[in-house]
Amino acid sequence: MSGRLIGLFLLAVAVIGGVGIWYLQIHAFYEEVPPSGPRDVVLTPQGGGAPEPVAHDDFRAIDSASSPIRYRACFTVEAERAALAEAYVTLDDAVPLVAPGWFDCFDADAIGAALEAGRATAFMSVAQLEYGIDRVVAVFEDGRGVAWNRINDCGAAFFDGDPVPPGCPPPPET
Incomplete structure (x- = not known):
């Protein structure tokens, strides 16, 4: 018994x-990230320079202090995707990270499929948002947009304890 x-x-x-x-x-x-204005969605211009705000509506975002790659956002943009691609840095290697199921506007599988099929374009939002972390924005044909943070090459090497690749900024002291 x-x-x-x-x-x-x-x-x-x-x-x-x-x-x-x-x-x-x-x-x-x-935690929900409240909209704070035009700087919620920014893209890096081709040729360099500081990220520039992009007109957007319907901004929803979540983030977590426990990890720099938990940020996810959804919004709509007013500009045409082709016009954005002419003015801002595009990315060929963007892979969206999975969001919690309750944040239903962000579906990583659908975003990844749209990027592969050319129905969405990925842009560099902010490089080195913090050391080793970039923010990526993807814009769909219909004007919907999503954003997430990813670990870049500098961060991947640094977080693994390897020497950082050439061209990376000096890593922070541990």
Whole structure:
């Protein structure tokens, strides 16, 4: 009889632990980012220079202080995607990161498929937002836009403890 009680106790602890871990990963650390104005969506101009604001509406975003790559945003842009591609730095290697399911405007699989099929264009928003982290914006044919943070080559090497590639800024002191 006591073996059953121990088994039930262990099962209950496992279930409570699993639910707790799920909640912490999916809900606990994310916060809504309130729209703050024109600088919510910026793109880096071709030829260099500081990122410039892009006219947008319907801005929704989430972020977490627990990781620099948890930022996700959705919005609509007023400019045509082709006009943006002529003026701002485009990216060929953008891969969206998965967002929590409850942030339903950001579907990484659909964004990735649209980028591969040419129905969306990825742009550099801000390079080195913080050391090793870039912000990427993707704009669809219909004017919908999404943004996320990614680890760049400098960050990947630095975070792995490897020497940073040539052209990277000096890494921060650890």
